[in-house]
Amino acid sequence: MEEPRETFSTSEGHGGEIVVETHMVESTESASHVHLACSRQHCAFPLDGDALCVWSTQDPSHQPLILRGHLRPVTAVAFGNAHPLLLCSASRDRVMMWNLGECGEKTLDGQPPRGTVLHALLGEVLCLRLSPDDRVAAVCAGDRILMLDAEFSQSRRALVELGRHRGPVTAAEFCPWQTHIIISASADRSFKVRGGRSFSVLVLDPGSQQLVAGSADGQLWVFSLAEGHHYRPVTRVDLRKQRDTFSTRKLSSCPEDSQLPPTKEEVEETLPVLSLAPCEFFFFPFNLSLSSRNASCLWIGSSAGLFIFNLANFELEAVLHFKDPSRSGLGKPCPQRGGSPSLLPCPVQAFCLLSALFGKKIALLEVDLAALLRSQPHPGVGARLSVLPRYAVLTVCFLFEYVYPAARAVVKDQPLVFHSKVTSSGYTAARLLFFQAGDGQRLACGLANHLSLVFSADLTGTPAVFSGHSGAVSTVCWSHDGRWLLSASQDGTLRVWSARRPELALCLGKDMFPKPVRSAQFYYLDAFILLSSGPEFQLLKCHISTSRDDVKRYKQKSRCTPVFRLPTTEAVEVTSLSAVNEFYSYLVLAAGRNRTLEVFDLNAGRSAALLAGVHSRPIHQICQNKGSSFATQHPQAYHLFATTATGDGVKLWDMRTLRCERRFEGHPNRCHPCGIAWSPCGRYVACGAEDRHAYLYETGSSTFSRRLAGHSDTVMAVAFSPSAVQVPSPVP
Incomplete structure (x- = not known):
């Protein structure tokens, strides 16, 4: 057996405790254009052109296995998926199959290992893939895809030739949950279901049933392959922009970290997506929310480094740059998950096989996944906030002074969730379209023509008209007991109405608010009115009454007392405000004009x-999961909330970690501030859209489950009814 020209060595690594270089070899021919192969136990690559070198990832000291049988340079390599482990290789002269167990035994006996020729003279093969049962090999030769029988190779005939592409086929993958389906990508800007890019790599995620395609210009495209979705696009991600955002987050949260973000010259470069591989075991250094426990992640290999990409929120979880000058030319990374698949406290490794982009070196890197994740920034982790009160009201807090003594005997500090036989998603409120709490028999909406209307929930009869504002109504809100309706307007006033009849109970003018009220609501089980005005939010204690003095009937008996005001940290205008009124909660969420999100603890002030x-862009609505008396939720589900901004979709967050757990982008929303709403069962998030439809997302999926038609213009607001029994079913 001929040894490689360079000696294999084990290094202490180039990334401290995170990355260790286990092997390094220099070939006489460059392998930068070849799709390299990795499995759980081995990795394989062309050596000196027409030979194959197989390394063991489990035992770095093990001697490499050299396989010879091709007459021309090897252009594609792929491992099998079953036992015994097979290796398929292709060159211009032939396609060969190797049984690594038999090849290893022959090498120990001093005999040259031999492979089986499946086919000959197919031309240049750019990609190979074996089916999940290793019975069929998909060979991408030029613009053709041939399916070869891997078991009965003596016929040397293709089982079938799939329809040709208009350009060279660059990638192919078998569908893990439908093994008879294979998806191919081509340089003709299409794959099997016709895309819009020239994809170079593909990967399919069985958990979310999504197809992820990467292109040479650094774009990631995610498509849904779930039944009934008709291969709809889910999102498109620019890898370079994601890297820049991640670097900015890292710099702000970990300034002392030695792995600094890229320089300006590096930022301008394009990060081509050279390889994709599933990250089967993903360790979060904090508690997972209910929405992200089944989140899938991907390894992304590029010319500048390795990235871990979260398929739930479409953000980077970890970045590992190639910083060593001697490795700066390494490309074609092929990361694969290694080690035990069970959740053990021991370190979990990932292996990355690299070939030099402009050189002839090939290296195998071992990455400690747990150490890599620990080294990454995770803003918000450690805050340990809770929407549900964890302790009693502080005696020095204004909440204790105004509410606690009277409410302590009748209301407990817990969500108002009642077990019921009704198995419904329920409905709740949005900002300008608001169902009455409780039975949901009335619907309030604020209009741009200065009016507020209250309809019957079935939209029959004549609506009640609440007039008095001189500007567009920006907020409408019901009290928890359903007796009062609050409205705020761009005219700078805030009004409280009697819900039984269109009668004004309280009017607060510009003398109390320096700037127009952007958001307002009842808070702490109707004990306060919470509102935002300019760069601060205020808490008001109000006594509301519609009775009149017999002599001074023009004088209202309602009165209001300012309790507390608090500016935002960066003194920017508050664009949206949210707090739970259905049960006692100390937390208030505020969004700033500078695209910030701030959490205030009113118990601590x-x-x-x-x-x-x-x-x-600035957040125009925050929507919390507030529940309903007609649906039961897990208590931890109340920590979830959603935010939306024009042109940037909807994001789902967990209050405990302040992490974006999922992202929804299937609805068009580029210009108008379309509203969102959360179902009281906690399973669905609804949003408006500019294509005259309303979209319904399930919190466990990144693509919409239902698209509701019927409007003739942009859907600006949505709301769920707390009492209607309706369980949506996924449809196209």
Whole structure:
């Protein structure tokens, strides 16, 4: 057996405790254009052109296995998926299959290992894939895809030739949950279901049933392959922009970290997607929310480094740059998951096989996944906030002074969730379209023509008209007991109405608010009115009454007392405000004009957390999961909330970690501030859209489950009824 020209060596690594270089070899021919192969136990690559070198990832000291049988340079390599482990290789002269167990035994006996020729003279093969049962080999030769029988090779005939592409086939993958389906991508800007890019690599995620395609210009495209979705696009991600955002987040949260973000010259480069591989075991250094426990992640290999990409929120979880000058030319990474698949406390390794882009070196890197994740920034982790009260009201807090003594005997500090036989998603409120709490028999909406209307929930009869504002109504909100309706307008006033009849009970003018009220609601089981005005939010204690003095009937008996006001940390205008009124909660969420999201603890009277760059544009609505008396939820589900910004979709967050757990982008929303709403069962998030449809997302999926038609213009607001029994079913 001829040894490789360079000696294999084990190094202490180039990334400290995170990355260790286990093997390095220099070939006489460059392998930068070849799709390299990795499995759980081995990795394989062309050596000196026409030979194959197989390394063991489990035992770095094990001697490499050299396989010879091709007459021309090897252009594609792929491992099988079953036992015994097979290796398929292709060149211009032939396609060969190797049984690695038999080849290893022959090598130990001093005999040259031999492979089986499946086919000959197919031309240049750019990609190979074996079916999940290793019975069929898909060979991408030029613009053709041939399916070869891997068991009965003596016939040397293709089982079938699939329809040709208009350009060279660059990638192919078998569908894990439908093994008879294979998806191919081509340089003709299409794959089997016709895409819109020239994809170079593909990967399919069985958990979410999604197809992820990467292109040479650094774009990631995600498509849904679930039944009934008709291969609809889910999102498109620019890898370079994601890397820049991640680097900015890392710099702000970990300034002392030695792995600095890229320089300006590096930022301008394109990060081509050279390889995709599933990250089967993903360790979060904090508690997972209910929505992200089944989140899938991918390894992304590029010319500048390795990335871990979360398929739930479409964000990077970890970045590992190639910083060593001697490795700066390494490309074609092929990361694969290694080690035990069970959740063990021991370190979990990932192996990355690299070939030099402009050189002839090939290296195998071992990455400690747990150490890599621990080294990454995770803003918000450690805050440990909770929507549900964890302790009693502080005696020095204004909540204790105004509410606690009277409410302590009748209301407990827990969500108002009642077990019921009704198995419904339920409905709740949005900002300008608001169902009455409780039975949901009335629907309030604010209009741009200065009016507020209250309809019957079935939209029959004449609506009640609440007039008095001189500007567009920006907020409408029901009290928890259903007796009062609050409205705020761009005219700078805030009004409280009697819900029984269109009668004004309280009017607060510009003398109390320096700027127009952007958001307002009842808070703490109707004990307060919470509102935002300019760069601060205020808490008002109001006594509301519609009775009149017999002599001074023009004088209202309602009165209002300012209790507390608190500016945002960066003194920017508040664009949206949210707090739970259905049960006692100390937390208030505020969104700033500078794209920040701030959490305030009113029991402590201070800011508890601040997140920067939450969306690409200012948040125009925050919607919390508030529940309903007609549906039962897990208590931890109340920690979830959603935010939306024009042109940047909807993001799902967990209050405990302040992490974006999922992202929804299937609805068009580029210009108008379309509203969102959360179903009281906690399973669905609805949103408006500019294509005259309303979209319904399930919190466990990244693509919409239902698209509701019927409007003739942009859907600006949506709302769920707390009492209607309706369980949506996924449809196209």
